[in-house]
Amino acid sequence: MKFEIEDITVYFPYDNIYPEQYSYMVELKRALDAKGHCLLEMPTGTGKTIALLSLITSYVLSKPNSPLKLLYCTRTVHEMEKTLAELCLLHDYQLRHLGPAAKILALGLSSRKNLCVNPRVLAAENRDSVDAGCRKLTASWVRALAAENPAAPKCEFFEQYERAGSSAVLPPGVYTLQVRDLRTFGKEKGWCPYYLARHMVQFANVVVYSYQYLLDPKVASIISKEMQKESVVVFDEAHNIDNVCIEALSVSVRRQTIEGARRNLSRMRQEIDKFKATDAGRLRAEYNRLVEGLALRGDLPATDAWLANPALPDDILKEAVPGNIRRAEHFIHVLRRLVQYLEGRLETENVEKESPVSFVVSILNHAGIDQKSLKFCYDRLHSLMMTLEITDTDEFLHIQTICDFATLVGTYARGFSIIIEPFDERMPHIPDPVLQLCCHDASLAIKPVFERFQSVVITSGTLSPIDLYPRLLNFNPVVSRSFTMSLTRECICPMVLTRGSDQLPVSTKFDMRSDLGVVRNYGRLLLEMASVVPDGIEIMQHKLVFIETQDVVETTLALDNYRKACDCGRGAIFFSVA
Template sequence: MKLKGRLKATDAGRLRVEYNRLVEGLAQRLPAQDVWLANPALPDDIMKEAVPGNIRKAEHFLSVLRRFVQYLNGRLETDNVEKEGPVAFVASINTQVGIDQKMLKFCYDRLHSLMLTLEITDTDEFLHIQTVCDLATLVGTYSRGFSIIIEPYDERMPHIPDPVLQLTCHDASLAIKPVFERFQSVVITSGTLSPIDLYPRLLNFNPVVSRSFKMSLTRDCICPMVLTRGSDQLPVSTKYDLRSDPGVEKNYGKLLLEMVSVVPDGVVCFFVSYSYMDGIVNSWHESGILKDIMQHKLVFIETQDVVETTLALDNYRKACDSGRGAVFFSVARGKVAEGIDFDRHYGRLVIMFGVPFQYTLSRILLARLEYLRETFQIKEGDFLTFDALRQAAQCVGRVIRSKADYGMMIFADKRYSRHDKRSKLPGWILSHLRDAHLNLSTDMAVYIAKEFLRKMAQPYDKNGGLGKKTLLSQEDLENMITGPDGEMLL
């Protein structure tokens, strides 16, 4: 009891000191640090304000959080889908539980200050309340660019209540704005920034210099192909009216079977979704195609469990290292597509089964499309195509990680043969995509793969002895960034 009383007295002293600091203003609350990096969501003018008096004391702040959580619980008790903007959401909170916008705006930093004052180190126990404070701060700070969507159940299981409240951001420029305001020069680079003219509109800035460079290689070590039909000449696509067609599933399976029989080492396959991957793999298993594939290579599958996927990747690499070879089934927009490299023998071929469009009936996506149309005048079809082709490029780019590397890319969907789709791919892919590789069947793709592998097996000078420039000199760079009158563009 004495120890408990001593701890209570110690905490009370800390809280009194913290209260005095909060009276002086938010900027003096924390030790000197780069606040814009710690919390880019808060504009500078907020940091100069003082914390509202009705949440300075810890007990008052906790009472506000308790009322806010009760309000959220009440909003989740609904039978209908609800969608509203931050202004209406904040007004509803103020009316029902008496929490105004300014109190919501400072919830994140008030909680952060309280946890520092109490010297709480095990922050994992407070992740949920941190999420609630993040929600409060964002809806209290921004009147545009966000939507609150409440769904009472999952559309796939409408008879099971599973309410979810989601705060979704439609405006990517909000996250990049603090960077533009802080730095005089900002360079944005990527291998998948295509089409490049859409990014200034999405991020709301005016670029001084905009350039697209080709990949400098010692040899033509990239072989992209567009496969539009199977060996039976029937079209292949993951378009909604074709994706469940037994003929399409069979042709996709035959394509993979033919490729694993001629391509050494690792082969990576990307599908448009987990559900489609599960369905087509089950179909291949029932028809015996999967068993035939495993005669040539081991098969590993990405799941939504991080631990299982990490173990599968480790075993995939071991199979490639041992010479056995392996196939890895993955999903566009998944963990593997975003950050795992399949360099050298870990990825000699990547197959993109279909065009990875987002789920177009998603209420979050529909809300974002509406915002982009009204705010930036970006058409729904343009954004969806841009996003899908960017994801496809992200997937196939996993296999080329250096100048000495080589690999093949197969875009297995008839829609890639259309110019309006294909032109959205990055220039470094399009520059290697020949006209003869645009409308292939499985037999033709296998022939091209054999020829490409035979060519890559020949010895070559890794330093670029064939007269190809693989590194840019200072003079080359200066020529690229100067105008016709010699004036610097950067």
């Protein structure tokens, strides 16, 4: 259907629209007109995604001279696929009404694990290993060696993409990760889909990717640094965006991290000795470059860049590296002292909390490493790994974590705390010390996004209390609205259970939820409900970390199987954590 909102013709791909969807679009248009940020809450299941896409794409179509771009951020790959599928449907509808004038380029950008088509690289078991496998075939020094020795391993997809040069472009359309597949297009052309997608995000009208591409400085500084200011950024399902911001600037160090960092430093020391014997000029050239100041990452080939500095762009020092870490062997010695100091801090029997300032002073007193050297740790590590031509980056994640920690603790004096815990409170009898640099200020990570882009839309089915988010994220929305769901019938029937069938009080209160009688009553209630509910039942429990999973794929698979069970008529019970 087509309808007007003030001076905008909105193209909506369905025959009917909910009243709350229309109101949602009206408020969204107000924010776009004001070139400001907004908070919009609308219940799950009311068509929030298609309302956003319809209004923003129609807004751009009504202003053909506007360079407005849509950056749509989702939490998971599954949500990215759903968004691209909705956009595909909408784009087909707009093409039927407007013809070629409605053509756009829209794509989803995901990790190499989801976009790579090289069988040798895809054989790796996890994302970090896939990234390292790609680097082993595409790093500039690897390709230079392959040019001299045809038998050397290389990625034909990347080589053909490079040979195509400026002709390696995506034609207009909506490219998903499954249906209209970027990988299929890459295979047909013989081009690397991952680097093709990274190149095309600068020219696409709509880009769908995860929160980290904008909120995590290590990723955002590589992927999103050239995105234009005239962009609308949408954070969908943003009810926990403050947690994402905090996690982007938080680091945890455990005993495994310390042990792995020691192995990494030993390996790097061996590589340094090897280069001294075979190619000392490379180490001297790096030293001279560091005297003048660290080389800009933007000058590096895309295949050579690892991860960017964990600090925010405005907080990174633009000056020469301190003299005590310019030489490779001196830097390794500094890192050894830092690792030894952190190991000593983990040997505690009490929970400790410390400010970054006092922690940095303690590092100076006990390890002899000053604040400025800490700030440069991550960039110095990146430079050294480039010099040593290290490609198996998945083996060096531990020393990367140590340098992440050092750079952040040396950069930020406020909004952070160092917390040392000798054991997990759930298993106090098992020593498992952890040293955490905890970010308390969610506004730090998202501040560059608010300052850089024209409009930022934070939306979810649950943003209550909605007036809390501007304080958490430190911004002033031009629009802040909450919408309710319109129901045509009474379909919600809440029931509060206080006693079981044996009249025993039941509750999930801390002092009652472990009682066997309470557990038995909840189990009996679940069986009785399952015998009469024709479709699905969702159970939200109190937090049980031991049955949780951090694996997005596993979570998505469980949810998909639940939906399949409901769709085929068998029904299912979905257990989740509230």
